[in-house]
Amino acid sequence: MSLLRNTPIARKVTLVIMLVTVSALVLSFGVLFVFEVTRLRESLGLEVKGIAGVVGGSSKAALEFEDDKAAAQNLAVLGEDPRVLVARMYDADGEIFASYSAPGYAGPAHDGDAGGLFASWGRVAVTQPIFLKGRQIGSIYVLAASTDFYDRVRQYLFVMMAVLLASSLAALLLSAKLRNLIVLPILHLAETAKEVSRRGDYSLRASKETDDETGALVAQFNEMLGQIGRQNLALKEREDELKGLNEELEKRVAERTEALNESQEQLRHSERLASIGILAAGLAHEIRNPLNSILLATQYALRSSEGLQPQTREIFATVSREAKRCANIIKNVLLFARSETTEKSTRDLNEVIRHAADVARSYAPTPRVKIELKLDEKLPPVRLNPTEVEQVVVNLITNASEATRDEVTVEIATRTAGGKVRFTVRDNGPGISEEVMKHIFDPFFSTKRQQGNTGLGLSLSHGIVADHGGTMYVQSGRGSGTTFTVELPAAG
Amino acid sequence: MIVAACSLAVLPPAAAAPVGSRERSGAEYQVKAAFLLKFLEFIEKPGSPDVREVCVLGATPFGDSLDRLAELRSARGADTNVVVLDSLDGAPRCDLLFVSRSEADRLEPVLRAARATGVVTVSDIEGFALRGGMIELVMEGRSIQFVINQSTARADGVEISSQLLALAKDVVSAEGER
Numbered sequence: 001m002s003l004l005r006n007t008p009i010a011r012k013v014t015l016v017i018m019l020v021t022v023s024a025l026v027l028s029f030g031v032l033f034v035f036e037v038t039r040l041r042e043s044l045g046l047e048v049k050g051i052a053g054v055v056g057g058s059s060k061a062a063l064e065f066e067d068d069k070a071a072a073q074n075l076a077v078l079g080e081d082p083r084v085l086v087a088r089m090y091d092a093d094g095e096i097f098a099s100y101s102a103p104g105y106a107g108p109a110h111d112g113d114a115g116g117l118f119a120s121w122g123r124v125a126v127t128q129p130i131f132l133k134g135r136q137i138g139s140i141y142v143l144a145a146s147t148d149f150y151d152r153v154r155q156y157l158f159v160m161m162a163v164l165l166a167s168s169l170a171a172l173l174l175s176a177k178l179r180n181l182i183v184l185p186i187l188h189l190a191e192t193a194k195e196v197s198r199r200g201d202y203s204l205r206a207s208k209e210t211d212d213e214t215g216a217l218v219a220q221f222n223e224m225l226g227q228i229g230r231q232n233l234a235l236k237e238r239e240d241e242l243k244g245l246n247e248e249l250e251k252r253v254a255e256r257t258e259a260l261n262e263s264q265e266q267l268r269h270s271e272r273l274a275s276i277g278i279l280a281a282g283l284a285h286e287i288r289n290p291l292n293s294i295l296l297a298t299q300y301a302l303r304s305s306e307g308l309q310p311q312t313r314e315i316f317a318t319v320s321r322e323a324k325r326c327a328n329i330i331k332n333v334l335l336f337a338r339s340e341t342t343e344k345s346t347r348d349l350n351e352v353i354r355h356a357a358d359v360a361r362s363y364a365p366t367p368r369v370k371i372e373l374k375l376d377e378k379l380p381p382v383r384l385n386p387t388e389v390e391q392v393v394v395n396l397i398t399n400a401s402e403a404t405r406d407e408v409t410v411e412i413a414t415r416t417a418g419g420k421v422r423f424t425v426r427d428n429g430p431g432i433s434e435e436v437m438k439h440i441f442d443p444f445f446s447t448k449r450q451q452g453n454t455g456l457g458l459s460l461s462h463g464i465v466a467d468h469g470g471t472m473y474v475q476s477g478r479g480s481g482t483t484f485t486v487e488l489p490a491a492g
Numbered sequence: 493m494i495v496a497a498c499s500l501a502v503l504p505p506a507a508a509a510p511v512g513s514r515e516r517s518g519a520e521y522q523v524k525a526a527f528l529l530k531f532l533e534f535i536e537k538p539g540s541p542d543v544r545e546v547c548v549l550g551a552t553p554f555g556d557s558l559d560r561l562a563e564l565r566s567a568r569g570a571d572t573n574v575v576v577l578d579s580l581d582g583a584p585r586c587d588l589l590f591v592s593r594s595e596a597d598r599l600e601p602v603l604r605a606a607r608a609t610g611v612v613t614v615s616d617i618e619g620f621a622l623r624g625g626m627i628e629l630v631m632e633g634r635s636i637q638f639v640i641n642q643s644t645a646r647a648d649g650v651e652i653s654s655q656l657l658a659l660a661k662d663v664v665s666a667e668g669e670r
Contacts, residue, residue: 061655064530070659132533135568 010183014175021171029160045124048144056130056140063138071098086143185214202229284330295323332456342385346491349382350375356393369401374413380490382421392461396484400427421490426483432476525558534653543571550592552576580605591615610648637661
């Protein structure tokens with residue numbers, strides 16, 4: 001059986017059909033053969049029984065009168081039948097009374113059971129009792145052989161072999177047809193599977209030609225191909241999605257890395273600035289007193305200037321003006337460098353802004369700068385230091401007005417933004433370059449140094465907003481104006 | 493017309509031994525007694541009753557052997573009576589009648605009387621069959637054989653088995669003829 005496991009199905013089918021056919025035929029012939037042989041022997045047995053009965057019956061008187069010669073003569077009559085090999089007559093005591101053997105027969109006188117009808121291979125042995133008026137007076141035994149038994153058996157076997165051969169041939173032809181019916185669809189299926197595997201194309205399908213088990217197998221195979229195809233597609237889509245996400249992630253990592261680098265750079269910058277700030281504060285503190293002395297001295301000189309030459313007076317005025325400017329710078333430096341937080345109270349931001357706008361208008365009373373307020377009157381209160389926040393607003397307005405020599409409109413708007421209070425200062429000036437934007441909140445950074453700008457205004461404002469727990473950022477582009485946005489946490 | 497068939501009954505060893513005539517006679521009649529009873533098996537007589545009557549006319553030569561054999565036969569289920577008669581007067585009912593040699597002189601009247609009753613007649617009187625008897629027992633050397641007069645038997649309505657006929661030494665078909 002294990003040999004058959006790897007045999008092609010086509011050969012298996014042929015083998016099965018041949019085996020079934022030959023087995024059925026051999027079994028049928030076997031049964032028929034046994035039946036036929038039994039029938040032959042029974043027939044022979046009945047005939048011999050009849051003959052024995054007649055001879056035995058004719059020998060009653062011979063037995064009764066103990067005439068063995070007469071009995072032997074009676075038995076000799078059996079010699080007329082060529083099938084009879086041995087005949088014996090026994091008396092009532094079982095002793096041989098008379099006997100006969102066919103001429104030339106040298107076999108055993110008894111063959112098998114003498115008790116009744118018995119048949120060995122092609123022979124029958126019959127024992128018949130002889131009764132006289134109900135009394136057994138002896139018995140007769142006859143051993144006979146069928147003369148044509150072997151001929152008939154040979155004939156039967158020949159016919160059997162011929163039929164077996166013809167049937168086997170027919171089965172072989174039939175199996176060839178059946179093989180096509182069973183094996184071809186399977187081979188086709190295997191071919192399709194191979195093609196699918198080779199090309200990786202799950203859209204291929206095996207053709208279903210029958211509705212039997214093979215057809216069901218083909219249908220299932222096709223269904224399976226469909227499922228694999230769909231799964232493959234979904235898998236590919238997921239792969240693409242994953243690839244996209246991966247790329248996105250890599251991009252974000254790169255961005256974050258860049259941001260981190262920037263932050264680190266800023267941190268280093270801030271640290272540097274802090275050091276400079278400390279140094280500047282110390283310096284300013286030391287300079288303030290002599291500067292005050294210079295200022296006081298020049299002011300005194302100017303007040304008692306009646307005797308001064310106009311040129312000298314001009315020099316003192318310049319010294320006084322520049323000394324004031326220095327004092328202002330020192331004040332700002334000290335403000336910027338201060339480390340303690342200022343006192344804050346809950347206030348209305350709109351009010352602070354209105355006041356700041358008024359202050360700014362008074363600083364720059366030219367009609368070139370137009371300040372517009374768009375304030376949200378439902379603004380929640382903010383915890384702040386009004387002087388500082390006012391300074392931030394004034395700084396931003398000043399920054400906008402100094403951005404151009406042309407007319408400029410500064411719009412200040414307030415509104416609530418998610419638990420925070422936001423105010424924007426937008427101008428319609430020339431805008432800020434990207435390069436400038438990078439350093440806009442740096443202390444001492446100024447593009448208007450010649451105009452007497454200290455470069456501390458925006459960095460000071462940035463520091464104040466940070467001290468209030470808020471954020472400040474700028475949006476700008478060349479020719480599209482600049483918007484500063486400040487967000488402060490709402491009180492409460 | 494005669495149908496000849498050799499029939500032989502071997503005497504028992506005692507009977508076969510060449511001894512004195514008296515002893516020989518005893519053994520001989522033992523066999524003859526057996527023959528008488530065996531004849532009953534092969535003879536069919538119309539109206540045969542269940543009980544067979546074997547009659548011996550005259551001085552019985554069987555001693556008690558015929559009685560013993562009859563008893564044995566009865567014991568096997570075939571009831572048999574042995575009756576010794578002095579004469580056939582009164583028409584005794586017999587199935588088989590053995591005519592002793594003592595009756596040799598008056599054989600003809602005996603046979604006539606017997607034929608009137610349809611009995612099977614047996615005797616060892618020489619020429620019995622030819623003289624109108626049915627079965628004659630004859631000595632052939634050391635064996636006993638019998639001769640059957642079939643025509644007498646048929647005339648008296650007695651059917652003798654063909655097997656018995658086949659065993660008979662001679663079968664005579666008519667009185668005095670073979």
